[in-house]
Amino acid sequence: MKSIAALALISSAAAFAPAPVSKVGSSLDYAKELDSMPTSVECPKVFDPLGLSDYLPVDWARRAELSNGRSAMLATVGWFFPKVFGTFASSDVTTTDPIDAILQADPQWWAQWVLICGVFETWKYKKEMEGKSFLGGDDPAVDYLKLWPADQAAREDLKMKELKNARLAMIGFAGFMANHFIPGSCPVPDFIA
Template sequence: MQLRMRYSNPLRPCWIFDPLGLSEYVPTDWARRAELSNGRSAMLATVGWFWPKVFGTFDSQDVTTTDPIDAILQADPQWWAQFVVLCGVFETWKYKAELEGKSFLGGAEPAVDYLKLYPTDSKGQEDLKLKELKNGRLAMIGIAGLLSNHFIPGSCPVPPF
C-alpha cells in the first residue's frame, strides 16, 4: 500500500490513497463526476429506505410492506416501467442541458437552481461541492451498511431499521 501525494492546489496538498494505481488509468475529473453522481443516488436511496418506515406506504394493493427490499419485489412491473421512463426523461434533460453548456456535476453553470442557492463566489462554490461530495460518500457507506445489515443480520452494530 502506498500514499501518493497529488496537488490539486499548491497551497493545500491533497493526500490520496491509491494502492492499485488506478488514478493513472482513470481521468480524475471523470472519477469525481462518477463519485458525485453515485453519491446523489445513494442519498436518494437512503431517503427511500427510511421513507416507508416513517411515513408508511402509499395506498396500493401491490406493496403491503415497509421493508424496502420486499417492496421492490412486490411492486407491479408497470411501476418499474414508469420509473425507467421517468429516469430516461431526466437523463435526456440532463444531456440536453450539458449540450447547452450547463452541468449537473460541476464544472459549469448549474443546470437546475430554481431556489438560487448556488453561490456566486468561487470559494462558496468549492465549499458547496466539497460538502456534497462528502455527504455523498457518507450516504454510499450508509446505504451499503443498511443493505448488508438487511441481508446479513447482525453484520452491523446497529439494530435493523
C-alpha cells in the same frame, strides 16, 4: 566430473531466476491530476487501492462518485422513510422492507421508471451540451431555489459539503444493505433495520 555437475546445477538454477523487467509506465497516468482536486483536512482526495486513477480520467471518476453519491443520498432516505412513516395507500406494495418492496412492485411501474429516467438523462445530456452542469460545474443546469452562491469560495465550500454527504450516504447505504442480508453485521437501529 564434480565441476560439470556443479555447472549443470548452476545453469539449471538460472532458468528459474526472475528475468529483469523494465518498468513500463501507463500512457494514461492521471495520478498527477489528483493534486489539483479540491479537498479538505477531513475529506481525503482519493482512496484508490486498485490504482484505477491510472486508467480513468480523474474528472470523470469524480463526477461518477458525485452522481453515485446523490443516488445513495436518495436511497438512504428511501430506505428508512417507509419504516418510520409507513407506506402509501397502495395494494401493490404492502411491506416496509425495501428489498421486498422492489420485488412486489408491478413490472409496469418499473417500465415507467426506466422511461422517466431515460427522459431525465436525455435532458441532462442536452443541458451539458449547452455548457450547463449537474456534476460540479460553475453554472448549474437546475437552480430553482437560487442556492448556488456567486462567491467562488462559497461554491467550493458547497461542492465539498456535497461530496462529504455523498460519501457518507454511500457508506451508510452499504451498511443498510449489509445489515439486511447479514443481520447484525452493522450497528443499525432497530427501527431502520
